[in-house]
Amino acid sequence: MKIALHTRVRADRIEEYEAAHRAVPAELAAAIRAAGVTSWTIWRSGCELFHLLECEDCARLLAELEDLPVNVAWQTRMADLLDIVHDYSSDGTRAGLAEVWQL
Template identity: 50%
Template sequence: MQTVALHTRLRPGKEAEYDRIHAEIPSDLDAALRDAGVHAWRIWRSGRDLFHLVECEDFARMRAHLQTHPANVPWQARMAELLEISDDYSGAKPQVHLVWALPPRT
């Protein structure tokens, strides 16, 4: 299992539209993500900056699976209209390694 952190940035004025579109992910895209080995994908937004945390079996394999998937292609085209920076990982392996966590109370 890999945990991958990504950063993207919205075009100015696209915040509300991005939030609205993400209120409900299409069921075929949901299925495609799961078929590609994604266990969880969370997105936080601070102003125009988006911070993604993806938990998946294999990030490179997931991207390859989704690249031409019929559920993902139109979704990515729609996101391209909203994003100023679509990714900032440029082929690097953006894995996040847990350094510290507040332990649960015992």
């Protein structure tokens, strides 16, 4: 399944956000893969961030990551950098962008 998400980086934190993503902890990347994600890409336009995930099951992904210490630490770090964050609770499964068109 493909999931598109929108978040927003703070204008004064763009460089720090990008630097953080050049050094995503290996333990976090492994946990994301183990939770069924086969691909996760983030694009930035100004402060707007658009994520495209390919995963087996979004609810499973969020359930496995929500309380995982390495993800909790990462999300705490991201919360300092973002104006709009992604919700890792079960409510986050409804946070995806609605698909409008596909070719």
